[in-house]
Amino acid sequence: MTYELASLLYLVASICFILALKGLSHPESSRRGNYLGMAGMTIAILTTLAMPGVGNEWLILLGIVIGGTIGTLVALRIKMTALPQLVAAFHSLVGLAAVFVAVAAFYNPSAYGIGVPGNIKVASLIEMAVGLAIGAITFTGSIIAFAKLQGLVSGKPVVFPMQHWLNLGLGIALIVLSAWMVVETSSTAMWLIAIIAFALGILLIIPIGGADMPVVISMLNSYSGWAACGIGFTLENPLLIITGALVGSSGAILSYIMCKGMNRSFFSVILGGFGGDSDAAAAAADEGDKTYRQGSADDAAFLMRNATSVIIVPGYGMAVAQAQHVLREMADLLKEEGVEVKYAIHPVAGRMPGHMNVLLAEAGVPYDEVFEMEEINREFSDSEVAFVIGANDVTNPAAKTDKASPIYGMPVLDVEKAQNVLFVKRSMSAGYAGVDNPLFYMDQTMMLLADAKKMCEDVVKALEA
Amino acid sequence: MSDLKGQIDALKSEVDSLSQRLGELSDQAQGLAASSGGVEAVSAAAAESGGSATIFGLTVLVLAVFVGYHVVWRVTPALHSPLMGVTNAISSVIIVGGLIAAGTEGATFSEIMGFIAVTLAAVNIFGGFIVTYRMLAMFKKKPKPAAKA
Numbered sequence: 087m088t089y090e091l092a093s094l095l096y097l098v099a100s101i102c103f104i105l106a107l108k109g110l111s112h113p114e115s116s117r118r119g120n121y122l123g124m125a126g127m128t129i130a131i132l133t134t135l136a137m138p139g140v141g142n143e144w145l146i147l148l149g150i151v152i153g154g155t156i157g158t159l160v161a162l163r164i165k166m167t168a169l170p171q172l173v174a175a176f177h178s179l180v181g182l183a184a185v186f187v188a189v190a191a192f193y194n195p196s197a198y199g200i201g202v203p204g205n206i207k208v209a210s211l212i213e214m215a216v217g218l219a220i221g222a223i224t225f226t227g228s229i230i231a232f233a234k235l236q237g238l239v240s241g242k243p244v245v246f247p248m249q250h251w252l253n254l255g256l257g258i259a260l261i262v263l264s265a266w267m268v269v270e271t272s273s274t275a276m277w278l279i280a281i282i283a284f285a286l287g288i289l290l291i292i293p294i295g296g297a298d299m300p301v302v303i304s305m306l307n308s309y310s311g312w313a314a315c316g317i318g319f320t321l322e323n324p325l326l327i328i329t330g331a332l333v334g335s336s337g338a339i340l341s342y343i344m345c346k347g348m349n350r351s352f353f354s355v356i357l358g359g360f361g362g363d364s365d366a367a368a369a370a371a372d373e374g375d376k377t378y379r380q381g382s383a384d385d386a387a388f389l390m391r392n393a394t395s396v397i398i399v400p401g402y403g404m405a406v407a408q409a410q411h412v413l414r415e416m417a418d419l420l421k422e423e424g425v426e427v428k429y430a431i432h433p434v435a436g437r438m439p440g441h442m443n444v445l446l447a448e449a450g451v452p453y454d455e456v457f458e459m460e461e462i463n464r465e466f467s468d469s470e471v472a473f474v475i476g477a478n479d480v481t482n483p484a485a486k487t488d489k490a491s492p493i494y495g496m497p498v499l500d501v502e503k504a505q506n507v508l509f510v511k512r513s514m515s516a517g518y519a520g521v522d523n524p525l526f527y528m529d530q531t532m533m534l535l536a537d538a539k540k541m542c543e544d545v546v547k548a549l550e551a
Numbered sequence: 552m553s554d555l556k557g558q559i560d561a562l563k564s565e566v567d568s569l570s571q572r573l574g575e576l577s578d579q580a581q582g583l584a585a586s587s588g589g590v591e592a593v594s595a596a597a598a599e600s601g602g603s604a605t606i607f608g609l610t611v612l613v614l615a616v617f618v619g620y621h622v623v624w625r626v627t628p629a630l631h632s633p634l635m636g637v638t639n640a641i642s643s644v645i646i647v648g649g650l651i652a653a654g655t656e657g658a659t660f661s662e663i664m665g666f667i668a669v670t671l672a673a674v675n676i677f678g679g680f681i682v683t684y685r686m687l688a689m690f691k692k693k694p695k696p697a698a699k700a
Contacts, residue, residue: 099644100615103641103644104618104622106637106641107619107622107623107626107634107637107638108622108625110626110627110630110633110634110637111625111626111627112627113627113629113630113687113690113692116630116633116687116690117684117687117688119637120633120637120680120683120684120687123637123640123641123680123683124680126641127640127641127643127644127676127680130644130646130647131646131647131650134647134650134651134654135650135654137651139654139655140650140651140654140655141654141655141656142653142654142655142656142662143654145653145662145666146650146653146654146666146669148666149649149653149666149667149669149670149673150669150670150673151673152670152673153669153670153671153672153673153674153675153676153677154673154674154676154677155677156674156677156678157673157674157675157676157677157678157679157681158677158678158681160674160678161677161678161679161681161682161685162681162685164682166686169632169682169686172678172682173635173636173639176639176674176675176678176679177639179643179671179672179674179675180639180642180643180645180671180672180675182671183643183645183646183649183667183668183671183672183675184645186649186652186664186665186667186668186671187645187648187649187652187664187665187668189661189664190648190649190652190661190664190665190668191648191652191661193658193660193661193664194652194655194658194660194661197651197652197655197658197661198648198651209604209605213605303635304635307635307638307639310639310642311638311642313642313645314642314644314645315612317645317648318608319605319608319612321647321648321651322604322608323647323648324608324611325644325647326644326645326647326648327608327611327612327615328611328615329641329642329644330642331611331612331615331616331618331619332615332618332619332622332623332638332641333619333638333639333641333642334616334619335616335619335620335623336619336623336634336638337635337638339620339623339624340623340631340634340635343628343631431628431629433628438631438632438635439628439631439632439634439635440628440629440630440631440632440633440634440635441632443628443629443630443631443632443690444632444633444686444689447686447689447690447691448689450691452691452692452693452694453629453690453691453692454692454693455693456629458628458629
């Protein structure tokens with residue numbers, strides 16, 4: 087195969103990838119998009135294998151079979167609640183693969199036509215250093231994100247004095263080492279870059295708290311794209327550059343959406359330290375004299391059965407309690423009684439962008455009953471019941487009124503506008519952000535203090551009775 | 552005597568024509584020199600454009616970022632998780648770099664590096680596309696007989 091033909095086929099693969107993303111504008115076209123993505127990847131791999139000078143087919147096949155088997159088994163077995171961890175783990179692999187490709191290119195540059203060992207084009211060396219560093223940061227950063235999401239380490243932010251200065255110092259060290267690597271074509275410098283970038287990846291993610299994980303996942307998604315992009319520059323391969331840019335911008339946009347959903351600046355998330363228990367104590371202090379109304383499953387069933395419209399507000403707590411299936415059962419029973427049921431999703435509900443939608447879809451909730459915050463917020467005032475399950479901070483009216491609140495300015499669901507608010511919660515403690523929720527003490531609110539799944543089961547029983 | 556004069560005249564005209572020819576030749580030589588200078592300039596330009604693969608890459612990058620920006624903003628928020636799944640899968644296109652390294656015989660160390668990269672990226676390709684497939688298969692429309700009876 088000539089290089090011209092290979093370039094042309096790479097272009098076809100790039101177009102497949104663009105169409106794969108474009109397909110995701112609607113659930114119906116999304117499946118075709120996914121197939122196009124697979125087709126693009128197949129074209130890219132086969133084209134590369136058919137290029138002159140690429141041999142070792144059996145070795146390569148072995149690698150693909152081993153990797154493919156592991157990937158397939160993991161993807162088929164993973165529970166949808168564990169999706170965020172899985173994605174974090176996958177990002178780490180892209181990062182590590184980028185590191186290995188950069189190292190391979192350094193030791194055998196002639197394979198890529200960018201020079202001979204010890205005498206590599208300056209531009210390629212710079213790009214190699216960039217790709218290597220981003221890849222290494224993506225690798226360890228994603229490992230830490232994975233460990234936090236999987237609960238292997240505490241989700242609490244790890245902060246220590248001089249943390250940001252240390253990170254800055256390591257960043258400067260990376261630049262100095264890159265200059266050394268470029269000027270001297272030094273392998274020592276290259277390995278040092280890898281080691282320091284590995285350390286930096288860990289240090290960048292440990293101060294970020296569990297509540298900010300949606301941003302972190304999106305950010306690492308973006309990094310993995312830029313790593314591929316950097317390698318694409320090194321190898322002078324437009325396919326890698328295009329794909330890397332698509333993934334990089336996708337992750338960046340998702341990070342932006344997540345930050346906006348929490349009313350936090352990107353930098354405050356990156357710098358971390360949010361979501362600790364420092365202000366939880368302050369919130370607990372003034373809890374004493376407030377009274378709230380507690381209800382039972384029977385009360386909830388009665389209220390909802392006699393309503394004409396119910397809006398369900400699910401949050402991460404629902405996923406933790408695995409309550410989505412019984413919740414859907416409850417909604418089905420209500421629909422049989424002629425109640426209109428809708429779901430309202432906050433942009434940062436769950437542990438990754440769009441996580442709630444996947445969990446509801448898994449439970450069999452049709453996607454046209456699920457609405458985004460902007461679409462449904464005005465409908466709360468017309469509905470009799472808002473059923474909040476496993477969500478807290480995203481319903482807090484203090485975000486709209488109380489300038490002193492740490493979550494002031496965060497866009498929230500206008501749950502308090504509904505005639506009745508049913509709030510399923512395990513206890514009266516504060517949410518992730520450590521902020522008390524005035525919604526609990528409002529006249530129209532009835533607290534259903536129980537495990538989310540247990541409560542839904544009881545409501546289902548009461549509805550069936 | 553007149554014969555001799557005639558011969559001298561003939562010689563003179565001969566010399567004239569010769570010098571003229573010489574001038575022409577030197578012109579030609581200069582022209583050649585100029586054109587060969589041109590060749591040098593062209594080959595230098597070619598080397599330059601070969602060296603500016605980075606600029607070419609940058610062009611591709613910027614255009615691709617624009618495409619990515621517009622395509623991703625049109626993705627419905629309900630499908631943001633599958634978006635991450637599919638972008639994760641396609642970012643493994645980095646396998647191309649691994650394939651070339653693993654496929655270039657005679658450089659054991661970088662072959663091993665390439666092999667590892669291929670294996671890691673393959674986990675991602677299969678895992679990413681399959682998990683996205685599973686997610687998308689779950690998104691179903693409301694069944695036709697509407698719930699509101």
